[in-house]
Structures are given as structure tokens and as C-alpha cells.
Amino acid sequence: MQLWKKNFLAVYLLLLLVIYGGLLLLDAYISKNEMELWVERARNSEKSICDLAEGLKEEEISRISMGMNRMAERFLTQGVRIRIRMNTYIAADSFQKGDRADGPVEIQNWKGIDYLVIREERNVEDAVIEVMYAENLEGLSQPQARRMWIFCGGGFLFAAVLGLFLYYTMRRINRPVNQIAHELRTPLTGIRGYAEYMMMGGLTEEDQFYAAQQIVESARSLEDITEKLLIMGNVRKGSIRMERIRVGKVLGELKEKYPGVETVCQAEAVDGDATLVRCLLENLTANAVNAGQQVRVTVDEVGIKVWNDGETLDAGTVRALNRGQELQNGRGGRHGYGISVCQEIAKVHGWRLVYRSVKEEGTTVVCQFGS
Amino acid sequence: MADILIVEDDKRINELIRRTLSMTGHQGFPAFSGREALFVLEGKRIDLILLDIGLPDMDGFGLMKRLAGEYADIPVICVTARDEVPDRVKGLKGGAEDYIVKPFAVEELLARIQVVLRRFHKEQNVFYIRDVEVDLSGAVVKRGGRTVELTNREYELLKVLLLNRNIALSRERLLELAWGMDFYGDDRTVDVHIRRLRQKLGLEKDIRTIFKYGYRLEV
Numbered sequence: 001m002q003l004w005k006k007n008f009l010a011v012y013l014l015l016l017l018v019i020y021g022g023l024l025l026l027d028a029y030i031s032k033n034e035m036e037l038w039v040e041r042a043r044n045s046e047k048s049i050c051d052l053a054e055g056l057k058e059e060e061i062s063r064i065s066m067g068m069n070r071m072a073e074r075f076l077t078q079g080v081r082i083r084i085r086m087n088t089y090i091a092a093d094s095f096q097k098g099d100r101a102d103g104p105v106e107i108q109n110w111k112g113i114d115y116l117v118i119r120e121e122r123n124v125e126d127a128v129i130e131v132m133y134a135e136n137l138e139g140l141s142q143p144q145a146r147r148m149w150i151f152c153g154g155g156f157l158f159a160a161v162l163g164l165f166l167y168y169t170m171r172r173i174n175r176p177v178n179q180i181a182h183e184l185r186t187p188l189t190g191i192r193g194y195a196e197y198m199m200m201g202g203l204t205e206e207d208q209f210y211a212a213q214q215i216v217e218s219a220r221s222l223e224d225i226t227e228k229l230l231i232m233g234n235v236r237k238g239s240i241r242m243e244r245i246r247v248g249k250v251l252g253e254l255k256e257k258y259p260g261v262e263t264v265c266q267a268e269a270v271d272g273d274a275t276l277v278r279c280l281l282e283n284l285t286a287n288a289v290n291a292g293q294q295v296r297v298t299v300d301e302v303g304i305k306v307w308n309d310g311e312t313l314d315a316g317t318v319r320a321l322n323r324g325q326e327l328q329n330g331r332g333g334r335h336g337y338g339i340s341v342c343q344e345i346a347k348v349h350g351w352r353l354v355y356r357s358v359k360e361e362g363t364t365v366v367c368q369f370g371s
Numbered sequence: 372m373a374d375i376l377i378v379e380d381d382k383r384i385n386e387l388i389r390r391t392l393s394m395t396g397h398q399g400f401p402a403f404s405g406r407e408a409l410f411v412l413e414g415k416r417i418d419l420i421l422l423d424i425g426l427p428d429m430d431g432f433g434l435m436k437r438l439a440g441e442y443a444d445i446p447v448i449c450v451t452a453r454d455e456v457p458d459r460v461k462g463l464k465g466g467a468e469d470y471i472v473k474p475f476a477v478e479e480l481l482a483r484i485q486v487v488l489r490r491f492h493k494e495q496n497v498f499y500i501r502d503v504e505v506d507l508s509g510a511v512v513k514r515g516g517r518t519v520e521l522t523n524r525e526y527e528l529l530k531v532l533l534l535n536r537n538i539a540l541s542r543e544r545l546l547e548l549a550w551g552m553d554f555y556g557d558d559r560t561v562d563v564h565i566r567r568l569r570q571k572l573g574l575e576k577d578i579r580t581i582f583k584y585g586y587r588l589e590v
Contacts, residue, residue, distance in 0.1 A: 185452035186381050189474035193387040196477040200394055201539045201579075201587055207390075214383050258427060289427045 004174040012163050019159050023151045046118040046133035053129050061091045068092035079136030190218030224275045240273040247299045266300035280345045304367040313357035321355040372396045373418035378408040391477050394537045405429035418493045424451040435465045446487045503572050528564050532588035541585040
């Protein structure tokens, strides 16, 4: 697995941990608050029942017992059970047989249903009043369960969106580095190969000189790429080495490498980083040569134009190119080699790279000086 | 000796491969693009193709597809900077016999070329050095028409020198190639066997000592 993918997985797992950990904490906090409110409300209800019972005498309680039982039934329809006892006399009781609680406030599970149970005993003169109040907790737990599912789903969506964003960002960052690493391999092959060639021995003085010259040239191009890599690593406006580049010379070098390409020089010189501008021109030309039979590279005062007569690119591909995305194999030809590098080079110079593909006109990429 | 087509757009690397091949007796034909490669193939009988994947005019994989018809009997070795597993798999599935990633060691390139040539029976099996005749297919060594008795190690050493002719090989490399990776021996083991080979075959001048390095068979 590539290093950046491993990094992505590590970051994503951490992200999942943070998202779900955060949601869990939030849910626990909200649930705790809700429970406190619920207990507070239940205590108040229980207290008012207890106050009512406290104000009555024993004989009055037995007299209004029927009314109290009706009240208990009404409470029961709302999921609340109550029991009122004065000494040994039970004035109202909507509890079922076997339902019991010992503490002042506790949660009891009776027949699979959770109840918040509040029990209070008061001594009034010579009588003992006991009120037991139990409230069905389904009204609290059901919305809490619903919220937890919403949190899980929301967390999943949020993590997926963030994960996708992270994946594409890391891939976009990694691609140019990957490509430059590929570019390094060619001069490295030159250095190693010609050094080994010299070690074979039995070479004429001329051969030895040629091999040494190739090593120097390879080292020079390695230096160029390394420099480019360093610059790309600190992509900042102004960090590049601006100089006056003779357009004719650069186009001449390009023509040497791609003899079939038509070059049009309409500007004497441009201001830019010579290594980066060369890299930009070479990558754009390589892509154009790969895409079409005829290629024309024009440099004028306005910008650099690279045209090819290849197959027209669809709108989606053009949009992707203008965003600096690399093309996959089979989509627009070869690898779309170095497109993001070109976009970055244009950006550090303050230029703008625009792709345009029109049927019967071919594909043109314009690098406009001054964005 | 094999005729090898080198399809590589980088002139420097192309020339390096051509020179290295010529040192070992092969003939390299340079091509800097897919179209040039097809042009060379039309006019010349080629034994092996060394193919770079990133060509200026066409994808190396695409070129392999085009070769699959008319030139299916020519083995292809991909020599490329692309080292990712999907690229290797694509190359090998596309018909390449081998896949070499840049930067490569020249010895490795030559060894892989030999393996592929052997597989396609295009390898040279009989070598002549002065009055010495070495037939690698029959493992027979003759001097002046008379068979020379060589020990297994002497024969292996001679074979390694022949297959890497004109290339200076270090003593360590010779030990590795002729004795194997597992052999735990002294550098002097090589010197002793070289001395015996020189005496038995009269190759005192042909097997050159490279000072403080190793030996080279000059042919």
C-alpha cells in the first residue's frame, strides 16, 4: 500500500474516533440533562401528592379514598403509578403485586419496562404517610434512542463526506510528488548506468569522456528536478527565481526533443523560472504529442499556447483539467502526465492555465501570463 | 549474438543500453518513439525488444498490443520508471516477458536479457576464444579440438565470464554468480579458480585482472 494511503487510513480512523467520541459525549451530556429534568418534574409531582395527603386526617383519607383511587387511575393512563399509605391504611394503589422499591429515588425494571420510582415517608403527628410514585421512562428513552440513531447516521454521513474530501486532497497532494519521483528515475538511471559502463573497463579515452559527460548531464538534470521539487514543496508566490528566459532557445530545445512539433516564437523573452518554465512547456508538449498527430506550440507576449488536433475532450474532462486533476489511463489518452505540476507552475508564476477543446478545432491549452 | 530493439525516448538512456549491449556482443537498434520502433521492425529481424512505457507518441502498452499480431514471436522486456504494481501487472499481462524498473543495474539488465533469449532459444550457445570452444548447451569445453576437463565450479566460472564478457566483475559478484548466494568463501577462492582456468585453457591474456576489483574476460 502506498504511504499516503496508509497516512489517509490513520488520519481517517482518528477522525472517526473524534467524530463518534464527540457525538457520544454530546449524547451523554444531553441525556444526563434530560434525566435530571425528568427526575425534578417527577419529584415535584410526588411532592404535591405527598403534600395533599399530609393535609388530610386519617378519617378524611378513608372518606375520600374513592376519589384518590380515581386520581391514581388517571395517573396510570399517563404511565404513572402511585401508592398512598397512611399508617396501615392504603388510600390509593395502582401498583401491581410484587412491584417494590426501597430507595428514595431509583430506576426499577418491572416486567421489562423501566420506571423512575420516588418513595417518600413523612411523619405527621402520630401518623406515617408513605407516597410511592413510579413514572414510566419510555417517554424519555424512546426519543433518546431515536436521537442516538440520528447521531449515528449523521456521524456516518459527516465522516463519509470528510473522508472523501480528505482522500481526494491527499491524493492530489501526493500525485505531483509521485510524478516528480518518477522523473528522478531517468537521470538516476543515466548516472548509475554510465558509471557502471565506465567500470566495465576496456573503454577508449573517447568512450570514457562520453560516459563522464553523460554522468555530468544526468546529474545536472537531477539537480534541476530536485530544485523543482523543493520549489514545489514550498509553493509560494515570490519564492521562485525569476529571470529573463530567451523563448527562441527554449523552443529550440523543445523542437530538438520533439522534431514533429511546430513551434512559433512571437516573443523575444518571458519572465519566469527557467527550470519550471521548461518543465511546463515539456509536460504540455508531451501531453499534446500523445493526444494528437499535429502539435503547435506558440509563445507570444500574452502567453503560451499548445494546440493539438487530437480527439475532442468532453466537458467533464476539460473541467477536470482546468482544476488541475490528473487524467486516468484511458480517459483522454495517456497518464495526463504532469497536469497538476503544470497548474502549480502556472500558479507560482501568477499565470493561469486554461484548457479548451472544440470539435474540429482540436484541443488548446493556454497559459496566460498574468491571471 | 542477438539483435535488440531499444525503444526509449530518452536519448541518453537509449545510448547507454546500446553501448552496454554492444560490449557483450549484442547489437542494439535505437528507436525513440513508437512509430520509429514500428519502422525499425518493418525493415529488420529483431530478436528482443526493450520497451519503455512512457513514449512521446504512444503508450508502451499500446505498442505492445500492436506488436501482438505480426510480431508476437518477438519477446518484450519493459524497461520503465513506473514501479507501481498495477503497471507491472499490466505490462506482464500485456505480453511482456519481464519488467525492469529504472534505475536498473546494467548486470541485471543483461542477465534478464539472457534469460529471455534463452527462453526463446535465441541465446548464443557456442563461443570461441582463440582456440577454445565452449558449448554451453552441451557443457563441453574444447581447446584445439580436444576436450578439456573442468570441475563444476571452473565451468560455472567460465560460463559467468562468457555471459558477461567484456564486463569487469568483482570477486564478490563472481562468487555470487558462480558459487551462489549461500556460498561462504574467501575472495582467494576466485583467484585460485581463475588461475586454473587460465592454465587449462591458455587464457592468461584474455582473462584480465582488474586491480583491487576482480576479473574481465576480453573477447
